[in-house]
Amino acid sequence: MKKRNKIIIIAGVLILVVVIVLLNLFRSGEKVYTVEADKVKKGDLASIVTGSGKVQAKKDVKIGAMVPGLIISLPVKDGDLVKKGQLLVQIDPSEYKSAVAQTTAQLNSAKASFEQAKLLHERQQKLFEKSLTSKEQYDASLTQYDVAKAQYDQSQASLRQAEDLLAKTTINAPMDGKITELLKKEGEMVTGATYNPTEIMTISDLSAFEVEVEVDETDIAETRLTQEAKIKIDAFPDTSFKGEVSEIGNTAKITGFGTQDQVVNFIVKVLIQDEVNGIKPGMSASVDITTASHKDVLNIPIAAVVMREEKKDTLNTKSKEGKAEALASSAKEEKNDKKKKKELEGVFLIEKGRAKFAQIKSGIADQQNMEIVSGLKENDQIITGSYKILRTLKDGDKIKIEKKMEKKEGS
Incomplete structure (x- = not known):
């Protein structure tokens, strides 16, 4: 019996040794x-939204012809400084002056006819009130009066339209600024219309500049008006300028629509707050907008x-x-x-x-x-x-x- 117990104990020790060895082998092989x-x-941490784009004047106006005709005078050139009210373009007014003269004559004729019809109708009205004329004659005078008045009103409107078109042959500067783009020359024809003017030039107010950049849709929710920005302009390396978010677009700009390369961006404008000598519209720039900043935080x-x-x-x-x-x-x-x-x-x-x-x-x-x-x-x-x-x-x-x-x- 003692011998059997001894064997069991020895076997147990051996098993324990084997288990320990196997565990060590497993661990050593881990x-x-x-x-x-x-x-x-x-x-300190600052969350930054980055975008790239072009420098542009904060305010610019595209000047276009709203009437067709020949440019007979263009007394400005690209880069000129202009004052509000200064002549920029003169389109040949001959045809439009003739139209004004013609509609003036038509108006005078219509006015005379209207005054005569008015006088006759007033006479018929007095006679009709005294039962000295028939209802048919009275109605006829009233109809003649209404037709003459309508023609007179139409002639007045035609003259106003002719005068408006004549006035549009002369284009003056709407503000002080600089000619930053000139697309037409003296002697060229323009085919402008009131709702589709032919662009001739651009006047920019260079007292303030901004950078227009595209910001990814994932970042636009964190972008707010008046957030600070750091601007770098390629033409001025190793220099950065202070800026501020001045406008955030509401309409998405989508490229590659419906493809795997589809990109959705929003237009953001950043006003340049520093004075930058030599800056010009069209220069390439990048912008870092600080959307949030936290001091002394775990990171x-x-x-x-x-x-x-x-x-x-x-x-x-x-x-x-x-x-x-x-x-x-x-x-x-x-x-x-x-x-x-x-x-x-x-x-x-x-x-x-x-x-x-x-x-x-x-x-x-x-x-x-x-x-x-x-x-x-x-x-x-x-x-x-x-x-x-x-x-x-x-x-x-x-x-x-x-x-x-x-x-x-x-x-």
Whole structure:
């Protein structure tokens, strides 16, 4: 009996030794990921929306011909400064003067006919009141009066129209400014119309400039009027100028509609607040709009942030009934999870040589760093790379920090 017990004890010890050896072998064979690391820091952050576009005058006016004809005088050239009321274009008025003379004569004739018809009708009315004329004669005079009045009114309208067209042959400057574009020359014909004028030139008020840029639809919701901006103009390298958002478009500008390359942007105008010597409309520029700024906040590199599927502990219950219900709901949720899986935003902390996923709540971000609202504290050590490792890294994986990172932290 003692011998049998001794054998059992020896066998048990051997089994324990084998288990320990196997565990050590398993652990020694566990994959170790070499990662980059950094610490959670505090600092200032500013969220920036970037766009590129062209410099333009804050106010410009396109001058066009609203009547057809020959340009007989164009006393300005591109780049000239002009004053309000100054002559810009003279279209041959001969035909329009003739039209005014003709409609004036027609008006005079219609006026005479109207006055005569009015006098006759007044006589017939007095006679009719005294029963000295027939109803037919009275009605005839009234009709003649109405026709003459209508013709007179029409002649007046025709004269006003002819005079308006004649006035449009002379085009004067609507404001002080500079000729920034000249499209026609003296001696050319224009085929303008009131609702479709032929463009001749552009006058710009160069006392104020702005940059018109396109902002992506994902950023437009954060863009507000009067937000500060930094403007860089290609013609003035290594220099930036202060600006302010002055206008935000409400209509989307869509390119590549219906294709995989479809892009939706909105037009934003940024007023240049600094005086820039030598600036000209049409210059290329880029704009950085500060949509939000926070001082002395926790922040981490954006590269450290990962998305992971939410884990649900369906068996975390106290009673057997609770476990049964959890198992039943788990079966249903497995089907639902295949259709819709919730992802959590977080980072991997470094704890005792292993990666530990920590959910975070983020705030604003600049081009490199992201604000941490909750989930981390200052000086927490987190994994920041590489991107390839972070894509597949799991909670609990064994890691080691790259030596160059350790050296950097120790310096």
